[in-house]
Amino acid sequence: MTALTHPQPSHGPAISLRSATKRFATRAGTPFTAITDVSLDVAAGEFVTIVGPTGCGKSTTLSLVSGLEPATTGTVQVHGQPVTAIPDGIGYMFQSDAVLPWKNVLDNVALGLRYHRVPKAEAHARARDWIERVGLAGFEDRYPHQLSGGMRKRVAMAQSLIGEPSLLLLDEPFGALDVQTRELMQDELLRLWSGTGAAVVFVTHDLTEAISLADRVVVMTAGPATVKDVVPVDLPRPRKVEEIRLTPEFTELYKRVWDSLREEVEITRARGASNVA
Numbered sequence: 001m002t003a004l005t006h007p008q009p010s011h012g013p014a015i016s017l018r019s020a021t022k023r024f025a026t027r028a029g030t031p032f033t034a035i036t037d038v039s040l041d042v043a044a045g046e047f048v049t050i051v052g053p054t055g056c057g058k059s060t061t062l063s064l065v066s067g068l069e070p071a072t073t074g075t076v077q078v079h080g081q082p083v084t085a086i087p088d089g090i091g092y093m094f095q096s097d098a099v100l101p102w103k104n105v106l107d108n109v110a111l112g113l114r115y116h117r118v119p120k121a122e123a124h125a126r127a128r129d130w131i132e133r134v135g136l137a138g139f140e141d142r143y144p145h146q147l148s149g150g151m152r153k154r155v156a157m158a159q160s161l162i163g164e165p166s167l168l169l170l171d172e173p174f175g176a177l178d179v180q181t182r183e184l185m186q187d188e189l190l191r192l193w194s195g196t197g198a199a200v201v202f203v204t205h206d207l208t209e210a211i212s213l214a215d216r217v218v219v220m221t222a223g224p225a226t227v228k229d230v231v232p233v234d235l236p237r238p239r240k241v242e243e244i245r246l247t248p249e250f251t252e253l254y255k256r257v258w259d260s261l262r263e264e265v266e267i268t269r270a271r272g273a274s275n276v277a
Contacts, residue, residue, distance in 0.1 A: 036225070134192070
């Protein structure tokens with residue numbers, strides 16, 4: 001998903017949440033609180049990853065920033081403006097890729113531009129450029145069922161980046177890939193993002209992925225989630241994921257993030273065990 005009109009730059013953070021809380025109504029009519037009192041800023045050009053126990057509300061945070069869900073209480077702003085709909089200049093990669101099975105690679109990548117009434121010839125020219133950037137040149141005429149999982153993710157990445165978004169949201173986009181393909185995609189994402197100035201929020205359950213990519217790692221509590229800890233990642237860029245994770249500095253960061261997250265994971269497991277019992 002990509003919106004093409006870019007907002008005017010502001011002097012404040014690209015993303016700002018203040019005491020954001022989201023409640024949903026259950027079938028029984030009682031409210032369910034997904035996240036509570038979340039406050040977080042993300043600067044333009046900053047890469048922030050979010051980790052937390054399974055089901056704690058990490059994806060809900062992205063939904064508030066993207067405008068797909070309104071906050072129940074608190075405020076959410078993008079480029080200094082309250083989020084009341086999908087903000088301009090946003091790209092979103094979901095857990096499941098959003099490629100259309102009846103369209104080939106070229107038409108899938110050009111889809112967002114065509115939706116925004118970019119002429120077909122221009123949309124296809126820009127799509128071919130991005131297909132080459134993500135390493136799929138020569139596959140323009142292939143259909144999704146003819147692609148590997150990693151290749152489909154490259155298509156989804158091109159879809160999200162072709163509009164040159166100022167804000168990129170990613171919800172566990174590489175979780176279903178094998179380890180080797182995941183590392184390749186992480187490197188590709190860093191390469192394509194570098195120098196764009198886009199603010200990135202990346203939700204993941206994988207601590208290695210979170211630290212390898214980020215400028216800061218945000219640790220969420222067990223649900224309803226709130227921000228427990230923010231860990232700066234002072235590792236040099238540009239990075240190669242398969243190399244940086246072998247350094248002593250990375251090991252220290254991993255230990256610090258896991259020490260913060262471990263208690264929340266144990267709380268979630270205990271709740272699950274009590275529900276089964």
